[in-house]
Amino acid sequence: MTAPAGSLLAAEGLRKAYGPTVALDGAEFSIHPGEVVAVMGPSGSGKSTLLHCLAGIVTPDAGSILYDGRDLATMNDAQRSALRRSEFGFVFQFGQLVPELTCVENVALPLRLNGTSRKRAEQTALDWMRRLEVDDLAKKRPGEVSGGQGQRVAVARALVTSPRVVFADEPTGALDSLNGERVMELLTEAARSASTAVVLVTHEARVAAYSDREIVVRDGKSRDMERVV
Amino acid sequence: MSIGHTLLGLLESGPRHGYDLKRAFDEKFGHDRPLHYGQVYSTMSRLLKHGLVEVDGIEAGDGPERKRYAITEAGITDVERWLGTPEKPEPYLQSTLYTKVVLALLTHRDAADILDTQRAEHLRSMRILTDRKRKGDLADQLICDHALFHLEADLRWLELTAARLDKLRQAVVSP
Structure with missing residues (x-):
């Protein structure tokens, strides 16, 4: 495939079935640096599978995914894993913070896994926690902070490596409106200022309203609404 | 939105000229659609006719005379009733x-x-x-x-x- 001009991550003809269930049936996608794209659609439409394929977590049965000109299918597991660690960031519905670590250790974790010294990793982590307005929680453990705070810590962790793409799967799904909006504001502001692209899976219109454009997935097929309207 | 009731409510804090009413309305509620002067004056004459406001004073100036309006007891009751009545959801x-x-x-x-x-x-x-x-x-x-x-x-x-x-x-x- 040829990626759309200027795109950082692009996919076409993605197919993925789990047994008899077809999750993706020819889905397409593309995103530019610094762009926030919402992936919308009803439950079971294939939007999370699309995100997992784009992030190299799931291998599609057919179709191709180009990241920065490189075909994900030509990479081995170790290369894909390195990509996820250094160039991608992840935020899930439930923060998935490591309960035994303090918040600052959680945020610093991706840097530590990349070989950064503890001191430097935690310093960078604190900088990001400050931007996400949770630096006062540095020494607390995830169990001691609220859902909204924990999610902001998770966003700081996703951004700490200055990734080029953040994959956010229902990042506000477990939060009330006010906390959800704050998380979205901080996530999109931080991402845009760092030219980080955000792939945002959500079924909530208020969350999607923080994106630049949306792609609708239905029955495993995608529809780029920008090209339609 | 009921412009009449909103202007009445604004008058509850004290008498105002039509121009002040327009300014207060635009500042607080007219972000998208500021009022026209014509709307203010036609609304005020309707409210006058129904006894919900009264003319509190008239100032003569270079231009047309300026009326200062005050809310009446009936006007206050009307605002209260409006505020207490839920809006019909619009389907x-x-x-x-x-x-x-x-x-x-x-x-x-x-x-x-x-x-x-x-x-x-x-x-x-x-x-x-x-x-x-x-x-x-x-x-x-x-x-x-x-x-x-x-x-x-x-x-x-x-x-x-x-x-x-x-x-x-x-x-x-x-x-």
């Missing part, structure tokens, strides 16, 4: 969209397409409001939130209808 948008969807099904057009296009249009409005909210003060935020929640309610209806298109087709197409 007009859904009924227009419903008509479009049903017509699309009846004429074998792509109804999902209509819903997708409408969703994109709603989201476009929501993005503008979200942006205005982010840059605005608390008043802006609350006004935008109200509009956002309404758009979101429409969107939930769109999603639900999209999920039920097959059933709806059966219901409307077969006799």
Whole structure:
């Protein structure tokens, strides 16, 4: 495939079935640096599978995914894993913070896994926690902070490596409106200022309203609404 | 929004000239649609006729004379009644969209397409409001939130209808 001009991550003809269930049936996608794209659609439409394929977590049965000109299918597991660690960031519905670590250790974790010294990793982590307005929680453990705070810590962790793409799967799904909006504001502001692209899976219109454009997935097929309207 | 009741409410804090009323209205409620002077004066003459306001004083100047209006007891009661009465929810948008969807099904057009296009249009409005909210003060935020929640309610209806298109087709197409 040829990626759309200027795109950082692009996919076409993605197919993925789990047994008899077809999750993706020819889905397409593309995103530019610094762009926030919402992936919308009803439950079971294939939007999370699309995100997992784009992030190299799931291998599609057919179709191709180009990241920065490189075909994900030509990479081995170790290369894909390195990509996820250094160039991608992840935020899930439930923060998935490591309960035994303090918040600052959680945020610093991706840097530590990349070989950064503890001191430097935690310093960078604190900088990001400050931007996400949770630096006062540095020494607390995830169990001691609220859902909204924990999610902001998770966003700081996703951004700490200055990734080029953040994959956010229902990042506000477990939060009330006010906390959800704050998380979205901080996530999109931080991402845009760092030219980080955000792939945002959500079924909530208020969350999607923080994106630049949306792609609708239905029955495993995608529809780029920008090209339609 | 009832302009008459809003102007009456603004008069409760003390008598004002028509111009002051317009300014207060625009500042507090007229972000999207500032009042025309004509609207203010026609509304005030209606309120005068119904005894809800009275002329508190007249100033002569170079231009036309300026009336200062004050709210009456009947006006205060009217504001109170208005504030205590819930607004009728407006289902007009859904009924227009419903008509479009049903017509699309009846004429074998792509109804999902209509819903997708409408969703994109709603989201476009929501993005503008979200942006205005982010840059605005608390008043802006609350006004935008109200509009956002309404758009979101429409969107939930769109999603639900999209999920039920097959059933709806059966219901409307077969006799």
